[in-house]
Amino acid sequence: MSLPLGKVPIEILRRILKYANTDKSVIVGPGVGIDAAIISVEKKIIASACDPITGASKDIGWLSVHVNANDIASVAADPRWYVVVLLFPKNATEEQIYEVMDGIKKGLVEVGASLVAGHTELTDKVTDTIVVGTMMGIPMVNNKFVSNKNARPGDYIIMTKGAGIEGTWILSEALGEKLDLDDRIIQNIKKLKSKISVLPDVRAIVNVGVDNIHALHDATEGGLIGALFEIADASNVGFTVDESKIIVLEETRKIASKLAIDPLRLISSGTLIAVVDKDVAEEALSMLKKEDITAEIIGKITEDKKIIRRIDGRSEEIKKPSVDELWRVLSEIR
Amino acid sequence: MSLPLGKVPIEILRRILKYANTDKSVIVGPGVGIDAAIISVEKKIIASACDPITGASKDIGWLSVHVNANDIASVAADPRWYVVVLLFPKNATEEQIYEVMDGIKKGLVEVGASLVAGHTELTDKVTDTIVVGTMMGIPMVNNKFVSNKNARPGDYIIMTKGAGIEGTWILSEALGEKLDLDDRIIQNIKKLKSKISVLPDVRAIVNVGVDNIHALHDATEGGLIGALFEIADASNVGFTVDESKIIVLEETRKIASKLAIDPLRLISSGTLIAVVDKDVAEEALSMLKKEDITAEIIGKITEDKKIIRRIDGRSEEIKKPSVDELWRVLSEIR
Numbered sequence: 001m002s003l004p005l006g007k008v009p010i011e012i013l014r015r016i017l018k019y020a021n022t023d024k025s026v027i028v029g030p031g032v033g034i035d036a037a038i039i040s041v042e043k044k045i046i047a048s049a050c051d052p053i054t055g056a057s058k059d060i061g062w063l064s065v066h067v068n069a070n071d072i073a074s075v076a077a078d079p080r081w082y083v084v085v086l087l088f089p090k091n092a093t094e095e096q097i098y099e100v101m102d103g104i105k106k107g108l109v110e111v112g113a114s115l116v117a118g119h120t121e122l123t124d125k126v127t128d129t130i131v132v133g134t135m136m137g138i139p140m141v142n143n144k145f146v147s148n149k150n151a152r153p154g155d156y157i158i159m160t161k162g163a164g165i166e167g168t169w170i171l172s173e174a175l176g177e178k179l180d181l182d183d184r185i186i187q188n189i190k191k192l193k194s195k196i197s198v199l200p201d202v203r204a205i206v207n208v209g210v211d212n213i214h215a216l217h218d219a220t221e222g223g224l225i226g227a228l229f230e231i232a233d234a235s236n237v238g239f240t241v242d243e244s245k246i247i248v249l250e251e252t253r254k255i256a257s258k259l260a261i262d263p264l265r266l267i268s269s270g271t272l273i274a275v276v277d278k279d280v281a282e283e284a285l286s287m288l289k290k291e292d293i294t295a296e297i298i299g300k301i302t303e304d305k306k307i308i309r310r311i312d313g314r315s316e317e318i319k320k321p322s323v324d325e326l327w328r329v330l331s332e333i334r
Numbered sequence: 335m336s337l338p339l340g341k342v343p344i345e346i347l348r349r350i351l352k353y354a355n356t357d358k359s360v361i362v363g364p365g366v367g368i369d370a371a372i373i374s375v376e377k378k379i380i381a382s383a384c385d386p387i388t389g390a391s392k393d394i395g396w397l398s399v400h401v402n403a404n405d406i407a408s409v410a411a412d413p414r415w416y417v418v419v420l421l422f423p424k425n426a427t428e429e430q431i432y433e434v435m436d437g438i439k440k441g442l443v444e445v446g447a448s449l450v451a452g453h454t455e456l457t458d459k460v461t462d463t464i465v466v467g468t469m470m471g472i473p474m475v476n477n478k479f480v481s482n483k484n485a486r487p488g489d490y491i492i493m494t495k496g497a498g499i500e501g502t503w504i505l506s507e508a509l510g511e512k513l514d515l516d517d518r519i520i521q522n523i524k525k526l527k528s529k530i531s532v533l534p535d536v537r538a539i540v541n542v543g544v545d546n547i548h549a550l551h552d553a554t555e556g557g558l559i560g561a562l563f564e565i566a567d568a569s570n571v572g573f574t575v576d577e578s579k580i581i582v583l584e585e586t587r588k589i590a591s592k593l594a595i596d597p598l599r600l601i602s603s604g605t606l607i608a609v610v611d612k613d614v615a616e617e618a619l620s621m622l623k624k625e626d627i628t629a630e631i632i633g634k635i636t637e638d639k640k641i642i643r644r645i646d647g648r649s650e651e652i653k654k655p656s657v658d659e660l661w662r663v664l665s666e667i668r
Contacts, residue, residue: 010567010655027379028409028481037382038409038479041375045361048371049451050417050468054459075362075372083384085466117383117468125388125462132419134384134451134468145372147362 019101022114030118037116045143047077050134060131061100065107066196068135070218073202076146076210077137079113086120087130144210151215151235155301156281158274160201160293162249163224164266165192167326189251201272204291208280215275219268221324227273229321232306240307241299261325337456353435356448364452371450379477381411384468395434399441400530402469404552407536410480410544411471413447420454421464478544485549485569489635490615492608494535494627496583497558498600499526501660523585535606538625542614549609553602555658561607563655566640574641575633595659
């Protein structure tokens, strides 16, 4: 049944609140008539980040938690407290809201965070569901954090999992049979979704010492090249990366070749880029591998130019961040 | 000039970032390639709340700060850190973004908070600008806060400023000349906008002792009756309120009478409802008056029924929260 525009009715709000996942650090969590969450902060530093997710995917709630948790992980913090605003288009149903909340709950359990505040609304100003999340967290190692401003020439660049892994499953879901893929490949692509969190990657790597990690970034929109560009930009350095070292999964190669896209410019949440002191790079790799996370050293930080050495021998200089291949492909197909 | 869909271009993002207002508690604030804000927390407790604002009003950024700051004030906390997601419809311009950011900056200066993280995006999933804010704050009085769960029978209910003050200026702006109001009234209504913050009200009232304040609520959607309902619901009590004691400004009465609406059910951000121990009620009133904030004791908390004693002698029992008069009027007129 459709709900009216504006605030959701109180009896439905009560049902929505049953999905709130809180731990004992949350002194006052979400509730009818409760304006703000009250959080007991054990450490003196908290991290906070926000990201919206739009679209009708049934995973939107779950995704919203992971993309926000990834931002928190990227400063070497553990996600702890989640605040979420859900905007639904007119004629949205109760069931749609519960589906989103169920995904949020699942995601929060996976990352170990609590929902502490929220707002749910139907509005004729959106044409599809929009989930806007704000995650707060605390440093994994007491009061230490990684900013992306500290990459230095000579540092090594590590990547995990594979370039374009998120784009691979998004395109596979969006295009389906048009891609004409083997069943085996399709099954493998479905499993990629479970790799969306960089939290295990960061938890493994912090063991080399937070001070030895000079930048961490999740390769979201713009892909691997976009993430490298943003780190270099934030630290005012360059990089040289060898395409031959970059992990590209067979599944991604198949889709990239069918659609003529560059996997290095394909959205890749779940792929961690870590810039570390060169003396700890091998140790970082072995810690990732101990957690069954594929990882490679793909290049190093330089003084200024941002260079990808392509497999065919060309040197490509990156002068501005890439537009994600995903948008190009989806707009051409629609 | 129109911007493309997706992330805003990096050079524009840099300009947007100039609007970030941060103080020294923000160790890492918003920036290109920075995933999460890092905040040094002096006290062990922080408050966090979120609310979206939709619409093309030029005040949308400023409003988003104040409605979120009001939620933080409503737990007797000072707003300190703001996280904001801006969603613009396609064909939005740079100027529109700066206008919103300028409003955010102005609001943040007014409430004394910093912008610590954000995300700006154009998306074809929205048909109008949407600002989703998350505010974090710290208790005004060391580690003490007000929840709305502690209202007890016998407590006195105080209101400030006037019922429906926000609805009064919204309707005046939306309907303009159709309302056929005197110039003097129109000028007074314009001034009402500056009363939107309940922060001065709460800062005045905490001097009676946070433990003596059993509930605080900002009368947003649903108006005064909606706010009273939510407090009673959260505390599992009732109330008896005398309409004759309720402050309704002349400007609100004029508009309410022209449009046949109930000012007690009209959106009223800026109106604080405070439930206090009866022994401190007079002291609370005088503290508000010392700050030039109009305030009245309008009734008291009871065991169960939610009653408004109307001026004409009728007793109206409130069984469910009101739909805001604003939606009814605006939908009838459009």
